[in-house]
Amino acid sequence: MKFLAIVQLTFRESLAKKTFIAFLAISTFICLLFIFALNLDIVDGAKSSIRLFGLQAPELVELNKLIVGVEAGVAILLFTGGIFMSLFATSNLIPSLLQPGFIDLFISKPVSRVEIIAGRFIGALAIVAFNIFYLMVFTFLIMSLKTGIWNWGFLLAGLMIIITFATLFALMTLLGVVSRSGPFSLMLTYLILFFSPLLLQRDQIYALLDARIYSYILDGLYYILPKTAELGKLTEELVRGVEITNWMPLWSGILFGIFTLLFSAYIFEQKDF
Amino acid sequence: MLAIETNGLTKYYSRGKIKALQDFSLQVESGKIFSLLGPNGAGKTTLIKALLGIIQPTRGSAALLGVSFQDHKVHKKIGYLAENHRFPDFLTASQILYYYGRMSGISGTELTQRIPQLLKKVKLQDWMHTKIRKYSKGMMQRMGLAHAMINNPELLFLDEPTDGIDPVGRREIRDLLKDLRNEGKTIFLNSHLLSEVERISDEIAIMKQGALLQKGPLDNFLSVKQQYQLQLSGDRARIDQVFAALNIPPDFKTDLFNIKVRDYHELNRLIDTLRQQSVDILAVTPKKVSLEDFFIEVLDEKEGQSS
Numbered sequence: 123m124k125f126l127a128i129v130q131l132t133f134r135e136s137l138a139k140k141t142f143i144a145f146l147a148i149s150t151f152i153c154l155l156f157i158f159a160l161n162l163d164i165v166d167g168a169k170s171s172i173r174l175f176g177l178q179a180p181e182l183v184e185l186n187k188l189i190v191g192v193e194a195g196v197a198i199l200l201f202t203g204g205i206f207m208s209l210f211a212t213s214n215l216i217p218s219l220l221q222p223g224f225i226d227l228f229i230s231k232p233v234s235r236v237e238i239i240a241g242r243f244i245g246a247l248a249i250v251a252f253n254i255f256y257l258m259v260f261t262f263l264i265m266s267l268k269t270g271i272w273n274w275g276f277l278l279a280g281l282m283i284i285i286t287f288a289t290l291f292a293l294m295t296l297l298g299v300v301s302r303s304g305p306f307s308l309m310l311t312y313l314i315l316f317f318s319p320l321l322l323q324r325d326q327i328y329a330l331l332d333a334r335i336y337s338y339i340l341d342g343l344y345y346i347l348p349k350t351a352e353l354g355k356l357t358e359e360l361v362r363g364v365e366i367t368n369w370m371p372l373w374s375g376i377l378f379g380i381f382t383l384l385f386s387a388y389i390f391e392q393k394d395f
Numbered sequence: 396m397l398a399i400e401t402n403g404l405t406k407y408y409s410r411g412k413i414k415a416l417q418d419f420s421l422q423v424e425s426g427k428i429f430s431l432l433g434p435n436g437a438g439k440t441t442l443i444k445a446l447l448g449i450i451q452p453t454r455g456s457a458a459l460l461g462v463s464f465q466d467h468k469v470h471k472k473i474g475y476l477a478e479n480h481r482f483p484d485f486l487t488a489s490q491i492l493y494y495y496g497r498m499s500g501i502s503g504t505e506l507t508q509r510i511p512q513l514l515k516k517v518k519l520q521d522w523m524h525t526k527i528r529k530y531s532k533g534m535m536q537r538m539g540l541a542h543a544m545i546n547n548p549e550l551l552f553l554d555e556p557t558d559g560i561d562p563v564g565r566r567e568i569r570d571l572l573k574d575l576r577n578e579g580k581t582i583f584l585n586s587h588l589l590s591e592v593e594r595i596s597d598e599i600a601i602m603k604q605g606a607l608l609q610k611g612p613l614d615n616f617l618s619v620k621q622q623y624q625l626q627l628s629g630d631r632a633r634i635d636q637v638f639a640a641l642n643i644p645p646d647f648k649t650d651l652f653n654i655k656v657r658d659y660h661e662l663n664r665l666i667d668t669l670r671q672q673s674v675d676i677l678a679v680t681p682k683k684v685s686l687e688d689f690f691i692e693v694l695d696e697k698e699g700q701s702s
Contacts, residue, residue, distance in 0.1 A: 127497030131483070134494075138485040223481035227542070230447045230475040230552075231498040232468050394450035 124233050125241050132215060132245020133252075141211035142249060145204075149257035152196070156264045189271045194361040196261050197279040200254055201354045205287050205315070208250040212291060213308035215246050216298030225395045236387045243295055243383060250291075251284050275360045282357045285372065289348045289379040290315060296386040299393070317343075319351040348375045396461065398550050398581035399423040399446065404455035406441055406605070415441040416452065417605040423583060423598070425460075425549075428576050430584040430596040430613075432690055438605040439585045440478055443552050447475060460550055471500055474548035476539045478555050478585070484528035488519055488538055491527065492545050499546035509545070516571065517541045518564075532559035540568065544575075551575065554585045569595050593617070593686040601693050609693050616689050622682035623662060625652040629674035637668050653682060 136142055219225055219242055228238045258280040266272045290311050297307030320327070321344040328337045352371035359366055399421065406416040415438045423429045431439050444450045446457055446464050462469040482491050489510050496506045514523045517537040522530070527538060536559050543551055556572075557565045565588075572582055572595055586592050592599065593613070600610040609616070625645075627634055634652075638645050643665060646653040656662045662679075669676060684692075 123502075124498050124500050127494055130497075131494045134486070134490075135483055138483075221481060223477055223479040226444070226447075226449050226475070226477040227480060227482070227495065228498070229449045229467075230470055230473065230477075231495065232471040232500055233498060234467050392451065395444070 124231070125237050128228070128233065128238060128241025129245040129248060132242050133249050135218075136212065136215065136246060136249040139211050141207060142253060145207055145211070145253050146256065149253065149260075152257060153260040153264065156192075156261055185269060186271055189265050189269050190273055190362055193261070193265060193273055193276040193279075194358050196257070197276065197283070197357050197361045198354065200257065200280075201283050201286065201357050204254055204257075204283060205290065206312075208253065208287055209290060209294065209308060209311055209315075212246045212250065213294060213298075213311075214304035215242060216295050216307070217302050217304045220299070220302050220393075220395065222395060229395070235391050239295070239299070239387050239390045240383075243291065246291055247284070247288055250287050254280055254283050254287075273361065273363070275363050279357045279360045282353065282360060282372070285376065285379075286348070286350060286353045286357075289375040290350070292379040292382040292386070293348070296382045296389070299386045299390050314347055315350050318347065318349055321347065322349070322351050345374065346378065348378055396425045397422050397458070398425040398427075398460060399429075399457070399583065401442075401446070401457040402455055404442070404445060404457055405453045406438075406445055406450060407453045414605050416445060416455075419455070419602075419605065419607055421600060421607060421610065423581065425581050426576065426579050427597040428572060428582045428584060428595050430586060430592040430599045431602065432586075432589065432592065432599055432686075433602040434694065436604075437602045439602065440554055441605070442602075443475075443554055443583070443585065447473070447552065471546060472549040474543035474546060474551040476543040476551075476553045476556055478558070480535075480539045480542070482527055482535075482538065482542070485526060487524050487526055488514055488530075488541070489523045491538070492541060495542055496545045501546060506545075509547075513541045513544055516544075518567065533561060533564055536560050537564070537568075540571070548580065550581045550583065552583045552585075555587065556584065557586065557588055557591055565591060589686045589690060599686075601690060603694060603697055608697050613686070617683045617686060619682045619684060621657065622653065622655050624678070624680045624682050625654060626650065626677040626680075627652060627669065627674055628677055629669075629672070633672045634669070634674055637665070637672055637674070641665055641668060 216239075219228070219238070229235065233241075258277060262273075262276050265276075293314060294307045294311045297310050298304065301307060321340060324337075324340040324344055327340060331337070349371040353375060356366060356369075356371060400423075401419055401421045404416055404419040405414075407414055419438075419442060431442065433439050441450065445452045446459060447470070448465065448467060457464040459469050460472055486494070492510045492513065493503075493506055496509070497503070501509070511520065511523065514520045517540050519534060519537050519541065522534065527535065530538065536556065540553070540556060543553065553572075557568055560568060569591065572584075576582060576597075584592065584596065596613050598611065599613050599616065601608045638652075638654075641661070641664065643654050643656060643661070654665070656665065666676060666679070
């Protein structure tokens with residue numbers, strides 16, 4: 123109950139931020155677009171034509187491919203834009219918690235410091251999950267009800283987006299606890315987010331570097347840091363129903379998140395306010 | 396029973412360069428209003444923060460209500476008003492009390508009953524559904540007080556509770572604190588307003604540079620032994636004769652006679668003689684020094700010792 127109160131307060135605090143309201147407004151707009159833009163003509167129980175944004179889809183395009191394509195587009199949009207916006211909107215949640223006069227009120231309650239930081243983390247995760255699933259579930263329902271094609275992989279992609287956000291937010295939590303600065307932790311997290319595709323191309327970078335040590339460093343960074351580029355690819359593959367053979371980016375990301383969060387809690391335990 | 400007990404509580408900053416608390420040992424009995432006084436930077440807030448786990452002491456131990464201060468579960472019975480408290484300003488008073496009440500482990504049903512009562516107690520009942528960003532400083536302080544009492548605590552730590560509050564409000568808070576003491580609660584007060592402290596405290600402690608200088612019942616410090624103030628009415632020549640006959644030289648100031656006697660027998664002899672001489676005695680009051688005077692005296696004494 124006490125822990126839940128911290129989660130609720132964090133959720134409420136995030137909801138008061140204009141970024142999340144903008145996020146919700148954009149999501150609602152996209153949902154409305156799908157409601158009105160996707161039109162199907164049914165003749166004798168079969169789809170005779172598909173219209174998207176008033177344009178007739180080419181006859182060769184199968185309905186299934188079209189729907190999966192649209193859903194993949196939404197998933198990729200959420201993976202990039204959604205995570206980017208969510209990180210921005212939550213960047214100040216940890217530093218604001220640590221403000222003098224605010225943190226005192228939490229610590230003076232019968233809750234442990236681990237519960238406080240975990241409550242804050244789960245609260246942030248809850249608001250982002252709410253936003254992501256708001257768009258995904260409604261898009262899924264609109265698409266599926268209109269076409270009869272129920273692509274469950276699309277919802278799984280939502281889960282993948284949340285996990286990726288959680289991994290990056292764990293890093294932002296650690297940076298926030300250490301630096302108590304929202305902009306600083308956000309900038310470093312963005313750096314990791316955009317550094318990931320570069321690390322994926324590390325074989326080509328090795329060719330440009332003479333010393334062997336650089337390859338060890340880049341390999342180390344690749345295996346330690348969240349592999350956002352590959353997680354994005356996994357998200358798309360889940361929507362498209364492609365068989366996934368390598369889950370390493372997912373489990374290594376989860377491990378990174380858990381370790382980073384535990385380390386944040388350890389540092390938070392030692393801090394004076 | 397002891398509400399607070401500290402043993403050698405010490406807090407150093409910057410690798411020992413700043414000594415915020417030095418071997419601080421203190422005992423506070425339950426059911427009293429205890430005030431901690433000291434100049435700015437004396438370590439008063441540091442002590443409260445160390446006791447509540449907001450900062451980690453360098454060494455030493457403490458117990459709150461008989462439980463180790465490091466056990467956060469004891470906070471269930473503790474209320475705290477921070478000096479510069481900061482509540483989420485997008486919430487209303489009742490929402491804030493709801494969330495922090497839940498964090499204290501109180502059920503939602505209990506809170507729906509307690510919140511309006513508490514806001515009435517601090518005179519915020521008409522503002523309970525207004526976002527606190529619209530509150531004045533005094534209202535925020537009342538809000539902080541309501542927050543500190545949300546869990547019906549046995550021990551209350553109040554850091555400058557009357558800061559920013561007008562005289563009428565200060566009086567109301569004073570009355571509220573007295574009521575809480577009468578209910579058996581212990582109140583640990585940090586305040587710069589010595590006149591406020593003087594009016595409500597049972598015990599005080601004075602600290603400077605992280606060290607305890609004095610501690611004891613307020614009356615013991617403020618009453619001056621064998622010194623009284625007499626308010627008399629009658630022939631001045633006769634009055635002077637009585638004082639001269641008993642060899643008690645009075646210090647006369649604005650119709651009050653300040654006297655020093657050896658014991659209460661001598662005081663009674665003086666009263667009898669004055670009455671025999673048909674002098675009317677309007678008042679006999681034990682002489683007291685103000686807390687401010689005492690406070691300055693203790694600090695000066697310490698200054699003298701250290702220099």
